[in-house]
Structure formats: C-alpha cells, structure tokens
Amino acid sequence: MTMRRLAALLLFVGGPILFLSRRRGVRRERVHLYYADGSMVTLERGAPEAERLLTVARGVL
Amino acid sequence: MDAAAALADLTEISSRVEAAVVLDDAGEVIASTLADPEHSARIARAALDLLEGAEQRSASNGRELTQLEAALREGSVFVARENGRSIVATTTPEPTSGLVFYDLKTCLRSLAESEPAPARKRRAAKPKSDDDA
Numbered sequence: 001m002t003m004r005r006l007a008a009l010l011l012f013v014g015g016p017i018l019f020l021s022r023r024r025g026v027r028r029e030r031v032h033l034y035y036a037d038g039s040m041v042t043l044e045r046g047a048p049e050a051e052r053l054l055t056v057a058r059g060v061l
Numbered sequence: 062m063d064a065a066a067a068l069a070d071l072t073e074i075s076s077r078v079e080a081a082v083v084l085d086d087a088g089e090v091i092a093s094t095l096a097d098p099e100h101s102a103r104i105a106r107a108a109l110d111l112l113e114g115a116e117q118r119s120a121s122n123g124r125e126l127t128q129l130e131a132a133l134r135e136g137s138v139f140v141a142r143e144n145g146r147s148i149v150a151t152t153t154p155e156p157t158s159g160l161v162f163y164d165l166k167t168c169l170r171s172l173a174e175s176e177p178a179p180a181r182k183r184r185a186a187k188p189k190s191d192d193d194a
Contacts, residue, residue, distance in 0.1 A: 028132060028133075028134055028154075028155070029132060029133050029134060030132050031115075031129065031130065031131045031132070032129060032130045032132070032158070033115050033118065033119070033126060033129050034126070034127055034128045034129065034130075034162075035119070035124040035125060035126055035127060036124065036125040036126075036127050037124055037125075039124065041118075043118075049114070049118055052114055053111055053114050053115065053129075053131055054131055054133060056107050056110045056111050056114065056131070057107070057111065057131035057133055057137075057138040058133055058135070059103075059107060060103075060104055060107045060138050060149075060151055061133060061135045061136045061138065061151055
C-alpha cells in the first residue's frame with residue numbers, strides 16, 4: 001500500500017516537473033536578431049530560418 | 062591595445078565567454094582566444110554563415126543587422142559587428158545576453174580606438190588678402 005502511494009506521489013509530482021523542464025529546454029533554443037534601429041526579432045526553434053541558424057551555431061559549440 | 066590584449070580583457074571581464082574570435086568582413090581571423098588556428102577559422106566561417114543567414118531575413122525588411130544571438134541548450138553563440146569587424150563568442154548556457162553584447166561591443170570599440178587615425182590632409186594655404194595686412 002505504501003509503495004503504491006509513493007508511486008502515485010512520484011507520478012503526480014515528478015511528471016509535471018519533468019514535462020515542464022523538457023518544455024523549457026526546447027523553448028530555450030532560439031535566435032535573436034538585433035537591428036541598428038534598436039528593434040529585435042526572435043526566431044523560435046521550429047521555424048525554418050531558426051533551424052538553419054541553430055544548426056550553424058550547434059557546429060560551433 | 063592590440064586585438065589579443067582586447068580579447069584577453071574580454072575573457073577576464075566576462076566569465077560567461079568561453080571562446081572569442083575577432084574577424085574582418087572577409088572572414089579572416091584577426092585574433093582569437095583559441096590556440097588552434099583551424100578551430101578559430103571554423104568559428105569565423107560559422108560567424109559569417111550566421112550573419113549571412115540572418116541578413117537574408119533582414120533584406121526583406123530593409124533593416125541593418127548589428128548583432129545576433131543563437132541560444133542552444135549547450136550554450137550560446139553571439140556575433141556582433143561594428144566598423145568592418147565582427148566578433149563571435151561562445152558562452153555557457155543561459156548567459157545574460159545584454160552583458161555579453163556590451164562586453165563584445167566594448168572589445169570591438171577598444172580595437173577601433175587603438176587604430177591610428179587616418180592622416181589629415183593639409184589644407185592649401187589661404188592666399189593673404191590686402192585686408193589681412
């Protein structure tokens with residue numbers, strides 16, 4: 001009985017934490033472009049332009 | 062201050078910067094924190110590729126690209142350019158972007174300031190008029 005409760009607790013607490021941390025990790029990958037006029041554009045991972053630039057950057061790290 | 066000294070200052074000030082390379086518009090390495098010249102050249106080429114890729118996007122909106130950050134889980138790649146020179150730096154994950162850009166620009170500006178100013182053309186002597194006498 002105690003083991004079941006422990007497993008349930010792990011599932012309810014650990015599951016969301018794991019989900020959120022993975023989601024955060026994916027969101028962390030992005031490209032920021034800064035322009036002379038002070039404006040900035042963010043290209044999120046998944047966009048074709050961002051993927052190309054992220055691939056180049058990955059080769060450097 | 063020469064380029065190597067400017068980069069040494071950069072890595073001393075900015076603890077997040079792991080490696081940095083200064084390059085010219087053609088992609089030639091001017092200075093690097095890395096001992097391996099091939100590695101420096103590879104990073105310089107990547108910086109040009111990043112700028113070129115980003116500029117293709119900028120061409121559509123007509124704005125001038127000055128700097129970029131590619132953030133990955135493993136770390137970030139920063140590229141900044143000014144006065145015909147660019148600097149590319151790799152950092153640890155999740156750096157404070159504003160501070161890294163500030164340090165990179167400071168490095169580029171210290172290089173520009175250390176260059177000798179172009180010789181000024183001497184003006185032709187103004188002929189004296191009778192009123193001057």
